[in-house]
Amino acid sequence: MGEAAAVSPTRSNRLRPSPSNVNRNLAGLLAPAAAVLLVAVVVAAVAGAWPPFVAVESGSMAPEVERGDLVVVTAVDRFPWGGVAGSDESGAPARLGGAGDVVVFSPPSSDGRPILHRVAFPVEAGEDWTERADPSLVDGTCGELDACPAPHDGYVTYGDANGEYDQSAGLAPVVKPEWIRAKALTSVPNLGWFRVIVDGAIARVGVVPTALGVGGIAAVTGGLGATLIGRIGKRRGL
Incomplete structure (x- = not known):
């Protein structure tokens, strides 16, 4: 009987990947991206908001939320976190290091860039909201502020690290409910x-x-x- 010819592997044979190896390598590269996408879709389904994460671009909510942190958000009316609670509300939930909901809102004056700040209290159109505001967070009387009296129903807001309400500092008008895109649940540092x-x-x-x-x-x-x-x-x- 004849013997099978022995083949010595050449350099090209050793370096040429087989189709199965290429497919496995490609799958290995795509698997992490697919996993991340799947997690994002699941979180969005639970939170009722897309995207379900926002990246923090300033330090106005320090020290609990710093620049570069990733914040998980949910729809405002999502069960069981329905509605928006201000920090002055009795029994307000604790959100990101303080009382009251932290919301993501986009007023017309922000050029489309959303703001992540805490809700202080709701106001009604024509209300002098400075009468029940924290005096240390108001710079001036109602007549001296562009957002007072309240031009419409909405919310007074502030950044935890800022020294004034947004409506006192001129950072935002009274926030209409329809400007609020989501509210924050928790944050992940540096992501x-x-x-x-x-x-x-x-x-x-x-x-x-x-x-x-x-x-x-x-x-x-x-x-x-x-x-x-x-x-x-x-x-x-x-």
């Missing part, structure tokens, strides 16, 4: 930096250059990861 950096890049150079830059970084990172995984797999197979 929002990527979003903060991307938003800053968009503001400086525009959407297209930022997208190209992020895409290039992702492609290089993915290529390096695939190469590393391939090398590790080959070493284990030797």
